[in-house]
Amino acid sequence: MKLQTLKISHFRNLTNLSISADPSFNFISGSNGAGKTSVLEAIYCLGTARSFRTTRNNLLIQNGFDKLNLFATFCDRLGKDHQVGLEKGNGSKRFRLDKSEVQRASEIARLFPLQTFTPDSHALLDTGPLARRRFLDWGLFHVEPDYLAVWQKYRKILSQRNAALRNNQSRQSITVWNEPLASVGEQISNFRQQYCDQISSHLDACLELFQLPYALNLEYRPGWSKNITLAQALENKIEFDLARAVTTSGPHRAELSLTIEKHPASSFLSRGESKAVAFSLQFCQMKLCALLSGEMPVVIWDDVDAEFDEVRRSAFLQLLADMDCQTFLTTTNFAGAVPNCVSSYKWFHVERGDLKEMV
Ligand SMILES: Nc1ncnc2c1ncn2[C@@H]1O[C@H](COP(=O)(O)OP(=O)(O)OP(=O)(O)O)[C@@H](O)[C@H]1O
Numbered sequence: 001m002k003l004q005t006l007k008i009s010h011f012r013n014l015t016n017l018s019i020s021a022d023p024s025f026n027f028i029s030g031s032n033g034a035g036k037t038s039v040l041e042a043i044y045c046l047g048t049a050r051s052f053r054t055t056r057n058n059l060l061i062q063n064g065f066d067k068l069n070l071f072a073t074f075c076d077r078l079g080k081d082h083q084v085g086l087e088k089g090n091g092s093k094r095f096r097l098d099k100s101e102v103q104r105a106s107e108i109a110r111l112f113p114l115q116t117f118t119p120d121s122h123a124l125l126d127t128g129p130l131a132r133r134r135f136l137d138w139g140l141f142h143v144e145p146d147y148l149a150v151w152q153k154y155r156k157i158l159s160q161r162n163a164a165l166r167n168n169q170s171r172q173s174i175t176v177w178n179e180p181l182a183s184v185g186e187q188i189s190n191f192r193q194q195y196c197d198q199i200s201s202h203l204d205a206c207l208e209l210f211q212l213p214y215a216l217n218l219e220y221r222p223g224w225s226k227n228i229t230l231a232q233a234l235e236n237k238i239e240f241d242l243a244r245a246v247t248t249s250g251p252h253r254a255e256l257s258l259t260i261e262k263h264p265a266s267s268f269l270s271r272g273e274s275k276a277v278a279f280s281l282q283f284c285q286m287k288l289c290a291l292l293s294g295e296m297p298v299v300i301w302d303d304v305d306a307e308f309d310e311v312r313r314s315a316f317l318q319l320l321a322d323m324d325c326q327t328f329l330t331t332t333n334f335a336g337a338v339p340n341c342v343s344s345y346k347w348f349h350v351e352r353g354d355l356k357e358m359v
């Protein structure tokens, strides 16, 4: 996927701006508070209907205005052109794709894959298992056409079983959900296990480029005890689940464990190393997306100067250049000095919400 043009109105501190993007690198420079991250956030919002910085969507509308508008043209892997638009007011949202109104953000997300690298990317290692399950789910959503439907089915059955547990219903009206939950849960688990194996097979080469001096071990833990089926786990844990009024076995409790010599990677690595691991995992995900679905995600890289030393920053730029993906990146100190690996680029400078293309 390549973004061709982007128009932003009344988004954060950006009043009205438009960009005609480079198919390769797009550097966005400016001082602190200029509006650089907001440009990336606007692209992210077009692909997902939400922000990567906040869950409070009303903060996205420029102060003093009652709605924001985003619009972009892009071409997909088959070279087909599309238009996507988002209009957001306080409590209202209209998403359009190729002039038709779209109800679910996932319809756009499938055509508009984005991979976001930010100073907070190390959270993939540092925070709870939910971030890592989301990582797996994002990847599978883009490479397995059936995954979303299977996942939604699982969520539905799980909430029915949990409701029965919460409402203290008869044992039979709880266990009636075991078989359907186990059958869909095992499917999710198989998808995720396969996906982890695929990520693992690409990971070492990437970590080597970041010069990580350790071997990282990836292990998918499915969310129930080893060597038994999910149906057996649900059966075995029924008393436990009744006491807690919630289902405690299944892929909603899965973990992607990341260890280095048996230590959790998050407590072993330096901040910059953690970020390199997170970037590597995300990069492998992009690679799989391109290999398996044919669609190369657009990269959003906020604050290239944060945490990485020159070697790591150049290594990652080189990886992106080799992948021929479109990249939007922000920096406070780009002065037109382009790294050697970048052959095609545009440079945009933002000042107090105003963006200019530099030549
Ligand atoms: N809803 C809003 N309306 C108007 N301005 C806003 C709104 N939300 C945030 N801002 C302001 O927009 C400005 C740009 O923020 P942004 O995070 O994009 O800056 P930045 O260029 O990425 O800065 P940094 O280099 O510090 O990361 C900030 O001054 C912020 O306070």
Ligand SMILES: [Mg+2]
Residues within 6 Å of the ligand: 036, 037, 038, 302, 303, 330
């Ligand atoms: Mg910023």
